[in-house]
Amino acid sequence: xxxxxxxxxxxxxxxxxxxxxxxxxxxxxxxxxxxxxxxxxxxxxxxxxxxxxxxxxxxxxxxxxxxxxxxxxxxxxxxxxxxxxxxxxxxxxxxxxxxxxxxxxxxxxxxxxxxxxxxxxxxxxxxxxxxxxxxxxxxxxxxxxxxxxxxxxxxxxxxxxxxxxxxxxxxxxxxxxxxxxxxxxxxxxxxxxxxxxxxxxxxxxxxxxxxxxxxxxxxxxxxxxxxxxxxxxxxxxxxxxxxxxxxxxxxxxxxxxxxxxxxxxxxxxxxxxxxxxxxxxxxxxxxxxxxxxxxxxxxxxxxxxxxxxxxxxxxxxxxxxxxxxxxxxxxxxxxxxxxxxxxxxxxxxxxxxxxxxxxxxxxxxxxxxxxxxxxxxxxxxxxxxxxxxxxxxxxxxxxxxxxxxxxxxxxxxxxxxxxxxxxxxxxxxxxxxxxxxxxxxxxxxxxxxxxxxxxxxxxxxxxxxxxxxxxxxxxxxxxxxxxxxxxxxxxxxxxxxxx
Amino acid sequence: xxxxxxxxxxxxxxxxxxxxxxxxxxxxxxxxxxxxxxxxxxxxxxxxxxxxxxxxxxxxxxxxxxxxxxxxxxxxxxxxxxxxxxxxxxxxxxxxxxxxxxxxxxxxxxxxxxxxxxxxxxxxxxxxxxxxxxxxxxxxxxxxxxxxxxxxxxxxxxxxxxxxxxxxxxxxxxxxxxxxxxxxxxxxxxxxxxxxxxxxxxxxxxxxxxxxxxxxxxxxxxxxxxxxxxxxxxxxxxxxxxxxxxxxxxxxxxxxxxxxxxxxxxxxxxxxxxxxxxxxxxxxxxxxxxxxxxxxxxxxxxxxxxxxxxxxxxxxxxxxxxxxxxxxxxxxxxxxxxxxxxxxxxxxxxxxxxxxxxxxxxxxxxxxxxxxxxxxxxxxxxxxxxxxxxxxxxxxxxxxxxxxxxxxxxxxxxxxxxxxxxxxxxxxxxxxxxxxxxxxxxxxxxxxxxxxxxxxxxxxxxxxxxxxxxxxxxxxxxxxxxxxxxxxxxxxxxxxxxx
Numbered sequence: 001x002x003x004x005x006x007x008x009x010x011x012x013x014x015x016x017x018x019x020x021x022x023x024x025x026x027x028x029x030x031x032x033x034x035x036x037x038x039x040x041x042x043x044x045x046x047x048x049x050x051x052x053x054x055x056x057x058x059x060x061x062x063x064x065x066x067x068x069x070x071x072x073x074x075x076x077x078x079x080x081x082x083x084x085x086x087x088x089x090x091x092x093x094x095x096x097x098x099x100x101x102x103x104x105x106x107x108x109x110x111x112x113x114x115x116x117x118x119x120x121x122x123x124x125x126x127x128x129x130x131x132x133x134x135x136x137x138x139x140x141x142x143x144x145x146x147x148x149x150x151x152x153x154x155x156x157x158x159x160x161x162x163x164x165x166x167x168x169x170x171x172x173x174x175x176x177x178x179x180x181x182x183x184x185x186x187x188x189x190x191x192x193x194x195x196x197x198x199x200x201x202x203x204x205x206x207x208x209x210x211x212x213x214x215x216x217x218x219x220x221x222x223x224x225x226x227x228x229x230x231x232x233x234x235x236x237x238x239x240x241x242x243x244x245x246x247x248x249x250x251x252x253x254x255x256x257x258x259x260x261x262x263x264x265x266x267x268x269x270x271x272x273x274x275x276x277x278x279x280x281x282x283x284x285x286x287x288x289x290x291x292x293x294x295x296x297x298x299x300x301x302x303x304x305x306x307x308x309x310x311x312x313x314x315x316x317x318x319x320x321x322x323x324x325x326x327x328x329x330x331x332x333x334x335x336x337x338x339x340x341x342x343x344x345x346x347x348x349x350x351x352x353x354x355x356x357x358x359x360x361x362x363x364x365x366x367x368x369x370x371x372x373x374x375x376x377x378x379x380x381x382x383x384x385x386x387x388x389x390x391x392x393x394x395x396x397x398x399x400x401x402x403x404x405x406x407x408x409x410x411x412x413x414x415x416x417x418x419x420x421x422x423x424x425x426x427x428x429x430x431x432x433x434x435x436x437x438x439x440x441x442x443x444x445x446x447x448x449x450x451x452x453x454x455x456x457x458x459x460x461x462x463x464x465x466x467x468x469x470x471x472x473x474x475x476x477x478x479x480x481x482x483x484x485x486x487x488x489x490x491x492x493x494x495x496x497x498x499x
Numbered sequence: 500x501x502x503x504x505x506x507x508x509x510x511x512x513x514x515x516x517x518x519x520x521x522x523x524x525x526x527x528x529x530x531x532x533x534x535x536x537x538x539x540x541x542x543x544x545x546x547x548x549x550x551x552x553x554x555x556x557x558x559x560x561x562x563x564x565x566x567x568x569x570x571x572x573x574x575x576x577x578x579x580x581x582x583x584x585x586x587x588x589x590x591x592x593x594x595x596x597x598x599x600x601x602x603x604x605x606x607x608x609x610x611x612x613x614x615x616x617x618x619x620x621x622x623x624x625x626x627x628x629x630x631x632x633x634x635x636x637x638x639x640x641x642x643x644x645x646x647x648x649x650x651x652x653x654x655x656x657x658x659x660x661x662x663x664x665x666x667x668x669x670x671x672x673x674x675x676x677x678x679x680x681x682x683x684x685x686x687x688x689x690x691x692x693x694x695x696x697x698x699x700x701x702x703x704x705x706x707x708x709x710x711x712x713x714x715x716x717x718x719x720x721x722x723x724x725x726x727x728x729x730x731x732x733x734x735x736x737x738x739x740x741x742x743x744x745x746x747x748x749x750x751x752x753x754x755x756x757x758x759x760x761x762x763x764x765x766x767x768x769x770x771x772x773x774x775x776x777x778x779x780x781x782x783x784x785x786x787x788x789x790x791x792x793x794x795x796x797x798x799x800x801x802x803x804x805x806x807x808x809x810x811x812x813x814x815x816x817x818x819x820x821x822x823x824x825x826x827x828x829x830x831x832x833x834x835x836x837x838x839x840x841x842x843x844x845x846x847x848x849x850x851x852x853x854x855x856x857x858x859x860x861x862x863x864x865x866x867x868x869x870x871x872x873x874x875x876x877x878x879x880x881x882x883x884x885x886x887x888x889x890x891x892x893x894x895x896x897x898x899x900x901x902x903x904x905x906x907x908x909x910x911x912x913x914x915x916x917x918x919x920x921x922x923x924x925x926x927x928x929x930x931x932x933x934x935x936x937x938x939x940x941x942x943x944x945x946x947x948x949x950x951x952x953x954x955x956x957x958x959x960x961x962x963x964x965x966x967x968x969x970x971x972x973x974x975x976x977x978x979x980x981x982x983x984x985x986x987x988x989x990x991x992x993x994x995x996x997x998x
Contacts, residue, residue: 100972105938110920121751122935184849184890185755189688252620256684343888344843350683365915373911373981374972380920388887389842391683412872414978416864416915421609421879436621439604471989473599473873479913479985482872483978490970490978 003216006165009140015214019048022162022213028059029084031124033154035131036073037066037310037337038263038289040147042130042164043219046073053080060084064123066149066309066337067111067381068092070222078104087123088114089379100375108369108376111288112341112385115153119183129158131204132217135170136163140208141201143173146221147310148334152178152204161210164217171325174202176334181342192345195258195284196305198333223315226292229269232398235429237269240354240394243425243432245279253392254350258284260386262355263312266396268293270354274302286351288340288382290332292317298331307333309340341385353390355383357397359408360426360451362444362464363475364435366395366418372486373414380417387422399428399453405494409452411463412482426451440475441468459485459497502715505664508639514713518547521661521712527558528583530623532653534630535572536565536809536836537762537788539646541629541663542718545572552579559583563622565648565808565836566610566880567591569721577603586622587613588878599874607868607875610787611840611884614652618682628657630703631716634669635662639707640700642672645720646809647833651677651703660709663716670824673701675833680841691844694757694783695804697832722814725791728768731897734928736768739853739893742924742931744778752891753849757783759885761854762811765895767792769853773801785850787839787881789831791816797830806832808839840884852889854882856896858907859925859950861943861963862974863934865894865917871985872913879916886921898927898952904993908951910962911981925950939974940967958984958996 007013023045026032034042053059062085063077071092077083078095081103086095088109099106109117117123131151135143144151145168155161179200181190191199229237247253261267271293274280285294285306292314297303311334313321321328339345346353358377359367368383370376387393395418397408408428420440426433431450435443448460463484467476485495506512522544525531533541552558561584562576573591576582580602585594587608598605608616616622630650634642643650644667654660678699680689690698728736746752760766770792773779784793784805791813796802810833812820820827838844845852857876858866867882869875886892894917896907907927919939925932930949934942947959962983966975984994 102938102940102971102973105941106973107936107938108920117935184847185753185757186692187847187849188692189690189843189847191688193685193687254684258684344688344846347843348683348686348688350686370972370974372970373976373978374966374970374974376973384920414976415974416918417920419915419918421607421883421916436616437606439601439606441601442604467873471871471873472601473869474601474605474875475869475873475914477872477913479872479982479989483981486978 003165003167006135006170007214008138009136009208012136012140012208012211012214015211017213017215019044019215022215023048023052025128025160025162025212026061030061031064031127032061033064033126033129033158034069034073035066035144035147035149035151035154036069037147037149038068038312039221039310040132040145040149041065041069041073042132043072044164044215044217045130045162046077049082050076050080053082066147066151068378072222089381091378096376106376108379110380110384111337111382112343115150115336115338116183118150118153118157126154126157126159128160128162129154130162130164131155132164132166134166134168134172137203140206141203142206143170143203144176145172148176148178148336149309150337152180152336155204155206156180158210160212161206162213163211164215166217166219169322169325175329175332176202178202178204178336179339180336181338190339190342190344192339193348195286195307195349196333223318224291224312226268226314229265229272232429233265233269236266236396236427237273239427239432240270240396241273241277241280244352257350257352257391258286260285260287260351260353260390262383263289263291264356266356267354271297275300286346286349288337295320295328298328305331305333307335307340309335309337341382343385343389346386346389350391351386352392353386354394354396355387357395357408359410359413360395360397361410361413362447362460363440364420364423364426364443364447365413365416366423367413367415368417370415372490384418387418392424393422394425394427395423396427399430399451404453404455405496406489407453407456407485407495409447409456409460410485411460412477414483414486455496502664502666505634505669506713507637508635508707511635511639511707511710511713514710516712516714518543518714521714522547522551524627524659524661524711525560529560530563530626531560532563532625532628532657533568533572534565534643534646534648534650534653535568536646536648537567537811538720538809539631539644539648540564540568540572541631542571543663543714543716544629544661545576548581549575549579552581565646565650567877571721588880590877595875605875607878609879609883610836610881611842614649614835614837615682617649617652617656625653625656625658627659627661628653629661629663630654631663631665633665633667633671636702639705640702641705642669642702643675644671647675647677647835648808649836651679651835654703654705655679657709659711660705661712662710663714665716665718668821668824673828674831675701677701677703677835678838679835680837689838689841689843691838692847694785694806694848695832722817723790723811725767725813728764728771731928732764732768735765735895735926736772738926738931739769739895740772740776740779743851756849756851756890757785759784759786759850759852759889761882762788762790763855765855766853770796774799785845785848787836794819794827797827804830804832806834806839808834808836836881840881842884842888845885845888849890850885851891852885853893853895854886856894856907858909858912859894859896860909860912861946861959862939863919863922863925863942863946864912864915865922866912866914867916869914871989883917886917891923892921893924893926894922895926898929898950903952903954904995905988906952906955906984906994908946908955908959909984910959911976913982913985954995
């Protein structure tokens with residue numbers, strides 16, 4: 001079937017054009033809002049912008065996405081020097097370097113909050129939206145690809161819309177649940193009461209008169225690459241699963257709370273752990289990014305429904321998902337990120353949230369974003385949405401990094417993204433501390449003796465004792481040496497004293 | 500009329516007794532949950548506990564309240580040495596000293612979250628609840644006094660209930676709106692859609708069979724003392740009112756968002772500012788603690804309704820309120836703190852939130868709780884509930900403290916309660932910075948040049964420049980001297996270099 005047939009709204013067929021014509025709508029100073037949230041980002045127009053820059057044209061755009069868009073968008077645009085501003089979360093290394101060099105301006109935001117800010121006009125006009133889609137419906141609306149992110153709001157507010165229609169199956173129709181919440185004041189609740197509830201439309205509402213160009217794309221998302229979880233990730237997963245099982249069996253936790261898990265090794269290890277554990281069954285997932293492991297859990301019957309804003313699958317995972325779409329569509333819902341990450345919904349459902357950290361301090365404050373306090377890693381993403389609102393919140397990290405030269409447990413984190421009040425449980429491969437019934441001093445004692453890597457326990461304990469003697473207080477610190485471990489790393493390449 | 504007539508449920512009249520008999524239910528190790536949230540705390544039984552301690556009895560209780568209870572409860576119990584644990588927010592200086600000395604164990608919590616934790620059993624059994632009330636209804640339920648706080652949950656879960664019936668007017672009946680939300684999973688929205696909505700009962704449900712003692716109290720809450728706002732507070736209020744007026748007139752902010760304001764000088768100055776400003780009218784207040792200024796605003800017609808969890812009035816304010824109760828009751832609603840501070844409701848309504856800080860750093864992170872990083876001041880209170888969920892959030896502080904020897908703007912705060920993502924606008928008497936469209940570096944530049952006290956601007960600017968050159972990055976810091984100002988204060992008693 002001709003790709004043109006995917007434009008089920010005939011008047012828009014005249015808008016089919018080439019990337020050069022489409023990209024001509026983007027000029028110096030354009031506010032450019034793109035679809036994409038780890039997947040589902042446009043590929044052709046960004047490449048054309050790079051071509052123009054390489055041909056000597058001088059221009060910069062303000063680039064807004066759903067979240068990370070990978071090397072094929074963020075990477076090449078950053079490299080080409082055409083990005084003035086970027087919001088929010090990104091994970092490309094070139095873009096990261098330029099943000100840290102202050103050559104690209106970056107503002108981090110809780111992912112739940114962006115769409116509302118755009119609707120309120122806080123980011124300025126939405127000059128152009130570029131969205132990836134599998135089809136345009138008979139009524140001129142959009143069916144997105146493998147992510148939703150902020151696309152519904154970007155499309156709603158855009159002056160001009162450019163669409164890249166991919167070859168992914170049109171049968172993705174029905175996977176998405178598109179609901180734009182009201183804005184204050186006078187708004188009603190978001191009517192999700194179970195993780196699986198569908199409250200919106202299967203398409204993104206669009207005003208076809210604003211569509212200025214349609215392209216056909218043969219490109220694919222960069223496939224996620226998964227490595228089997230290492231020993232530390234498996235140990236962390238075991239600690240979490242054992243703890244939750246224990247809480248449920250003691251009737252301190254309902255058995256039916258939905259789960260959220262960040263992206264990465266530990267997240268995958270936890271989800272893999274479910275597969276090997278008869279205790280867990282009929283689980284709901286209310287999360288942000290869904291990965292291959294979710295397909296396994298659905299196939300095994302361990303998970304009955306998974307809700308998120310995006311799917312990031314391996315190459316094999318994509319084939320598997322597309323081949324049995326009819327079956328997975330009953331079990332998976334993709335929503336706008338302001339709904340997948342909605343504080344209201346997360347709190348109502350009572351989500352068990354598992355998120356990773358760069359470093360955690362002895363009192364339970366968490367750094368998720370800035371290495372050694374200054375250098376942005378990726379951004380806060382949805383971690384704040386889930387940690388601040390979940391019913392039971394885990395922060396997880398291997399106890400060390402860089403071949404044990406960095407301790408992930410430190411006296412004071414060099415940047416705070418989540419404070420002690422957002423973190424219930426701290427977990428490393430060495431153990432788990434439930435901070436809820438503890439004073440800060442008790443937290444420090446247990447985190448040092450249970451979570452820290454054995455090589456760093458004495459160093460941390462000595463700091464803690466010196467802080468008590470120097471200043472005492474409810475959360476003792478000695479500000480004169482609170483970052484001594486960080487400074488040693490910056491000076492010698494290791495937090496260890498013997499280096 | 501005899502006070503006994505306030506027990507409209509006759510079987511409970513047999514429970515009237517003396518403080519000694521009532522307090523006998525409290526022994527070493529008792530988990531003691533009391534009413535009170537700046538007002539409305541029990542006075543007789545705490546005094547009896549002190550008497551027993553002074554007579555040589557050795558015992559300690561775990562003390563849980565709504566929030567601060569003043570010198571007449573927290574103060575005397577701390578002084579008597581009978582408190583093992585205290586949760587959450589307190590503001591008494593003796594208790595503060597003992598918490599910082601680690602003689603009283605203290606765990607701080609977002610005030611919105613306590614009741615749910617108690618219902619989940621995370622704090623252990625509710626052995627005894629002591630609640631202040633104006634009456635017991637015909638059905639054996641409770642009418643509280645001037646605060647609600649966590650009392651509905653404490654009464655619901657208590658094994659034993661002790662009631663102190665005060666002489667405050669029984670006509671407080673109808674002021675309160677008591678609604679205990681469901682717990683996860685399977686819970687429905689909290690059905691408040693306007694600040695004034697009443698969704699619950701005018702009394703606290705109580706199982707009369709658990710009442711073990713009733714006392715009649717002639718005591719009164721320690722009256723709040725208000726001083727007229729100083730010049731700095733008035734300037735801060737002007738900045739806020741000008742900014743919001745400007746945003747509304749530019750159509751960037753709806754005119755009808757409800758307001759929240761913390762307790763204290765600046766809060767009062769803002770509310771006083773409304774009185775002198777024709778622009779503001781028909782306001783809703785959706786806040787935590789309501790003070791005298793709210794009565795003025797209602798009388799002037801500037802405020803049409805005020806919702807909170809407690810009223811803290813001056814002596815004159817109390818007389819005025821009691822004298823015209825019939826009129827104020829239509830305009831004021833007191834709710835459980837998990838409702839007044841509900842993240843779900845605050846977010847839905849789009850509250851404009853104004854909260855104070857101990858210190859703010861150049862990138863917009865906020866310390867609300869720990870002086871010089873270690874010493875607890877009062878606690879986080881509701882500031883996190885409102886800052887993280889409000890539609891427009893202000894953090895306010897005079898630019899200096901202690902006769903300009905402390906700068907409230909610092910390179911890095913020594914404790915983070917609210918990070919950069921929870922703070923939209925930073926205000927001191929010198930000016931206001933809207934951080935929303937700015938990168939961290941832009942925030943730093945504007946905060947230093949606009950908000951900092953002129954005497955500290957050069958010092959802060961030099962730090963910022965050295966941090967850029969030392970480490971660069973998205974949020975440049977030089978960890979080797981990031982707390983130099985704090986250390987100088989600890990060493991010399993001033994952050995100034997010339998001391």
